[in-house]
Amino acid sequence: MGMLVYDERFTPNRVPLVMNVSRKMSWIVVLSSLAVLLPALIIFYYAAKKELLATELAEHRDYIQVAADGFASDLSMFATNLEKLDLLINRQLVETGNRDIARFDKRMVISADGAWRNNKETYDGSIDAGLFLPPNYPLTDEAKRFYGRLFDIFESFGVATHSEKTFSNIWFLGHGRSELIFDQYYQNFIYLMSPETDYTETEWMTLASPELNPERNIRWTSPMFDPVPGSWIVSAIHPLDVDGEWVGTLGQDVQLNRLFRLIQGIGDPFAEEQHILRDSQGGFILAGPWQQELEGMAEQFSIDPKETALLALLSRPMTDSASLMGEVTLQGKSYQAIGLSLQPMGWEYLHLIPTDEMLKNLQKVVYVAALFFLLTALAISIVINSAVRKVISKPIEQLVLRTRLFAIGQKPEPIANWGSYEITELALAVDMMNDDLERETNRLAFMATHDDLTGLPNRSLLNDRLEQVIQDTRRYQTKAAVLFLDLDQFKIINDSLGHSTGDKLLQMVADRISFQLREDDVVSRFGGDEFVVVISDFEHMLDLSNIAEKLLFIIKQPYMIDGYDLSITSSIGISVCPEDSDVAEILIQNADSAMYESKKLGRNAFQFHTKDIRDQVLRKLQLEEALRKALDEQQFVLYYQPKVNLNTGEIYGMEALIRWQHPEMGIVSPLEFIPLAEETGLIMDIGAWVIEEACWQMKQWSGRFPWLRSMAINLSVKQFQQKDFCRQIEGVIREQNIASCKIDFEITESMIMGDVEAAIRMLAQLRALGVSISIDDFGTGYSSLSYLKHLPTDALKIDRAFINDLVNDKNDQAITKSIIALANNLNLNVIAEGIEDAEQAAMLTAMGCRYAQGYYFSRPLPAAEMALLLEKQDNGVV
Numbered sequence: 016m017g018m019l020v021y022d023e024r025f026t027p028n029r030v031p032l033v034m035n036v037s038r039k040m041s042w043i044v045v046l047s048s049l050a051v052l053l054p055a056l057i058i059f060y061y062a063a064k065k066e067l068l069a070t071e072l073a074e075h076r077d078y079i080q081v082a083a084d085g086f087a088s089d090l091s092m093f094a095t096n097l098e099k100l101d102l103l104i105n106r107q108l109v110e111t112g113n114r115d116i117a118r119f120d121k122r123m124v125i126s127a128d129g130a131w132r133n134n135k136e137t138y139d140g141s142i143d144a145g146l147f148l149p150p151n152y153p154l155t156d157e158a159k160r161f162y163g164r165l166f167d168i169f170e171s172f173g174v175a176t177h178s179e180k181t182f183s184n185i186w187f188l189g190h191g192r193s194e195l196i197f198d199q200y201y202q203n204f205i206y207l208m209s210p211e212t213d214y215t216e217t218e219w220m221t222l223a224s225p226e227l228n229p230e231r232n233i234r235w236t237s238p239m240f241d242p243v244p245g246s247w248i249v250s251a252i253h254p255l256d257v258d259g260e261w262v263g264t265l266g267q268d269v270q271l272n273r274l275f276r277l278i279q280g281i282g283d284p285f286a287e288e289q290h291i292l293r294d295s296q297g298g299f300i301l302a303g304p305w306q307q308e309l310e311g312m313a314e315q316f317s318i319d320p321k322e323t324a325l326l327a328l329l330s331r332p333m334t335d336s337a338s339l340m341g342e343v344t345l346q347g348k349s350y351q352a353i354g355l356s357l358q359p360m361g362w363e364y365l366h367l368i369p370t371d372e373m374l375k376n377l378q379k380v381v382y383v384a385a386l387f388f389l390l391t392a393l394a395i396s397i398v399i400n401s402a403v404r405k406v407i408s409k410p411i412e413q414l415v416l417r418t419r420l421f422a423i424g425q426k427p428e429p430i431a432n433w434g435s436y437e438i439t440e441l442a443l444a445v446d447m448m449n450d451d452l453e454r455e456t457n458r459l460a461f462m463a464t465h466d467d468l469t470g471l472p473n474r475s476l477l478n479d480r481l482e483q484v485i486q487d488t489r490r491y492q493t494k495a496a497v498l499f500l501d502l503d504q505f506k507i508i509n510d511s512l513g514h515s516t517g518d519k520l521l522q523m524v525a526d527r528i529s530f531q532l533r534e535d536d537v538v539s540r541f542g543g544d545e546f547v548v549v550i551s552d553f554e555h556m557l558d559l560s561n562i563a564e565k566l567l568f569i570i571k572q573p574y575m576i577d578g579y580d581l582s583i584t585s586s587i588g589i590s591v592c593p594e595d596s597d598v599a600e601i602l603i604q605n606a607d608s609a610m611y612e613s614k615k616l617g618r619n620a621f622q623f624h625t626k627d628i629r630d631q632v633l634r635k636l637q638l639e640e641a642l643r644k645a646l647d648e649q650q651f652v653l654y655y656q657p658k659v660n661l662n663t664g665e666i667y668g669m670e671a672l673i674r675w676q677h678p679e680m681g682i683v684s685p686l687e688f689i690p691l692a693e694e695t696g697l698i699m700d701i702g703a704w705v706i707e708e709a710c711w712q713m714k715q716w717s718g719r720f721p722w723l724r725s726m727a728i729n730l731s732v733k734q735f736q737q738k739d740f741c742r743q744i745e746g747v748i749r750e751q752n753i754a755s756c757k758i759d760f761e762i763t764e765s766m767i768m769g770d771v772e773a774a775i776r777m778l779a780q781l782r783a784l785g786v787s788i789s790i791d792d793f794g795t796g797y798s799s800l801s802y803l804k805h806l807p808t809d810a811l812k813i814d815r816a817f818i819n820d821l822v823n824d825k826n827d828q829a830i831t832k833s834i835i836a837l838a839n840n841l842n843l844n845v846i847a848e849g850i851e852d853a854e855q856a857a858m859l860t861a862m863g864c865r866y867a868q869g870y871y872f873s874r875p876l877p878a879a880e881m882a883l884l885l886e887k888q889d890n891g892v893v
């Protein structure tokens with residue numbers, strides 16, 4: 016959808032990590048489901064595990080108890096058997112007789128190796144007991160009776176008990192290395208025995224000795240691993256005492272494998288369950304995972320010392336009944352241990368159940384549940400994804416598209432229903448916002464290109480239009496013109512009647528100019544009271560003259576504003592494209608220069624841009640460049656023009672006048688460069704230099720000529736407007752150590768007229784420093800008498816314009832007289848400037864003017880010449 020409106024700002028990679036809402040919602044569902052379900056599953060798992068282990072282990076413990084009981088009862092049955100056998104033998108030996116001797120003789124023969132064994136031909140091991148007597152056995156009748164009777168007892172006992180299948184054999188070992196045995200498994204045992212066979216020092220005999228078995232009860236031999244059948248054997252031992260005398264041992268060999276099956280088949284055995292069985296001496300019978308190792312070297316076997324948990328468990332005492340012994344780690348795997356002590360042998364049995372196998376089913380349940388939850392969450396997220404896409408994402412994408420269309424200036428059709436209330440509201444708000452934005456953008460664009468007051472195009476739009484017009488002149492070989500129009504003396508109206516009246520006047524002038532011109536022409540407000548008109552196409556220069564004249568005329572017509580009947584004239588400068596230039600900026604500059612020229616020519620006139628004007632502009636540029644270097648290169652010098660007392664002809668003071676001695680241009684008049692310095696701001700530095708230099712000079716001269724009253728220094732408007740001007744002056748006075756009363760600042764009326772109040776404040780501050788103030792060029796500046804009386808001044812200087820023709824011009828005489836009268840009334844001194852002859856001096860004296868300055872007395876002089884003049888007066892020569 017975004018592809019429809021291509022704009023670099025809209026490319027999605029600007030925000031590469033942002034996901035769309037529907038996908039985000041899906042993720043939220045999946046993740047929040049998992050966030051809830053996973054911990055729930057984990058909690059469930061651990062709770063269930065605890066419960067399961069508790070119940071399962073309890074069940075197993077019971078099984079084990081049953082199996083162990085079975086195991087123990089089997090074993091104890093052997094003990095009972097032997098006890099019974101002992102009783103039987105003792106009872107029946109009392110009744111032995113010759114029948115027993117006959118039985119012995121009938122059965123026994125000497126074998127080739129010298130040992131006595133049963134006659135093989137009549138021997139059937141499954142029903143007969145076998146007897147072995149070593150060679151040279153002392154065969155007394157008593158012995159024959161004894162063995163003959165034992166044959167009988169063993170066979171009947173053996174056959175009877177064998178049916179119970181609880182043991183494999185019963186045997187008797189006598190002190191003389193005799194052995195009587197009834198063995199179901201090794202029926203020919205006696206034939207395998209060598210004549211040297213001697214069991215008398217083995218446990219089979221010793222455990223029955225009165226020394227080791229004073230209680231005369233059942234003992235168990237250490238279990239033994241028989242590698243041939245691969246089975247563990249243990250023998251039950253019972254002493255056979257006849258008439259209180261130990262005659263031998265009764266025993267039974269028990270193959271443990273059959274019993275192991277009892278404990279190894281408990282419940283549903285676990286694949287990796289382990290069994291550890293130790294006899295009462297600590298010897299291993301079952302060694303869990305190390306069973307093979309044990310059976311390979313039963314004597315040296317011990318548990319790996321790294322299995323510390325198991326060793327610790329084995330070191331704990333076990334109870335007779337099966338008990339849970341907690342969790343143990345074996346070869347890195349977790350087991351649940353159940354242990355007990357098997358009686359009557361005192362063996363310790365440890366049953367190890369792999370924890371994971373016990374929990375296998377539970378884990379399966381948890382995995383299935385987790386999978387189920389995950390799939391459910393995924394399914395829900397898919398549903399939410401498509402719902403959110405339909406209800407939110409799609410409308411939002413539409414809205415984005417609409418906004419982008421607005422952004423590129425297109426206006427899509429409004430959509431009344433967006434499916435849901437909130438989106439419809441949002442869409443309405445977005446449309447409204449876009450409308451407002453469009454209006455505001457247009458307004459800002461207009462403001463950026465138009466003048467607030469008059470609504471005319473401003474400078475920037477003027478430039479654009481002028482560029483366009485210039486291009487058209489090139490393309491269509493036409494001519495265009497720029498008219499630079501400035502209102503004459505507008506400042507006076509503005510200052511005297513107020514800005515509001517001035518603004519209304521400007522608006523009316525703008526309307527009149529616009530009304531006079533064609534639509535194609537451009538009328539713009541260039542600044543202040545300046546307007547620039549672009550005439551886009553004309554044929555003859557005369558057309559331009561006509562337009563200019565029409566404008567001069569229409570502007571000159573009276574205006575009725577705020578109850579004032581106002582009139583104003585204008586001056587117009589005209590530059591022509593392409594003759595003067597085809598560069599917008601230069602065309603405007605040229606028209607501006609021509610406008611100044613027309614002002615010089617007397618205002619209310621128009622002037623075409625000419626070569627002369629161009630030369631003047633060039634000169635101005637040249638001067639400006641040179642002026643920037645002048646101060647550094649010390650090209651300025653001060654001249655001094657004496658001020659004279661008309662009554663006595665004596666010099667009482669002087670005016671410092673700056674001179675610029677340029678190495679190539681020669682002397683440049685201050686009338687030319689001071690306005691330029693003001694325009695460029697260089698006047699600040701130049702003015703400061705003048706003040707310092709003049710003060711320094713006055714300090715020198717007032718030492719030599721104490722009667723010298725004042726040094727007048729001209730101030731420029733910009734200097735005067737500086738905020739810290741007073742502080743600067745104070746600094747100079749302090750630095751030069753000069754009496755401030757000897758400094759007189761000359762300011763012009765126009766400098767005061769802008770902001771009268773501020774000017775009054777500044778003058779008061781200056782006077783507070785002790786300096787005096789004179790108003791220069793007085794009479795030309797439309798001073799209002801009303802504020803003149805409030806001005807903190809000391810003197811008025813009558814402008815040279817009134818003196819020039821004073822002798823002949825009655826008006827000038829009248830003005831001069833009234834200025835003198837005004838000064839007298841306001842208690843101000845009055846100085847006439849520009850006196851060039853004696854007649855003027857005489858007339859002024861007659862009019863009551865006391866002070867004067869002019870070529871008649873002296874031209875402005877370099878310091879050295881001025882010093883000579885002062886010296887002459889000091890010497891009374893003048």
Ligand SMILES: Nc1nc2c(ncn2[C@@H]2O[C@@H]3COP(=O)(O)O[C@H]4[C@@H](O)[C@H](n5cnc6c(=O)[nH]c(N)nc65)O[C@@H]4COP(=O)(O)O[C@H]3[C@H]2O)c(=O)[nH]1
Nearest residue numbers: 672673685686689705729730731849850851869870871875
């Ligand atoms: N025709 C004629 N002219 C006479 C006669 N007596 C004096 N003048 C000239 O009249 C001007 C008097 O200075 P201004 O009215 O203050 O007018 C000054 C003043 O406004 C400005 N100016 C000169 N020096 C400075 C300065 O240091 N700072 C500032 N801000 N302006 C200065 O330049 C203006 C012109 O100065 P200058 O060329 O020195 O011209 C001086 C002076 O040479 C006379 O009898 N006949």
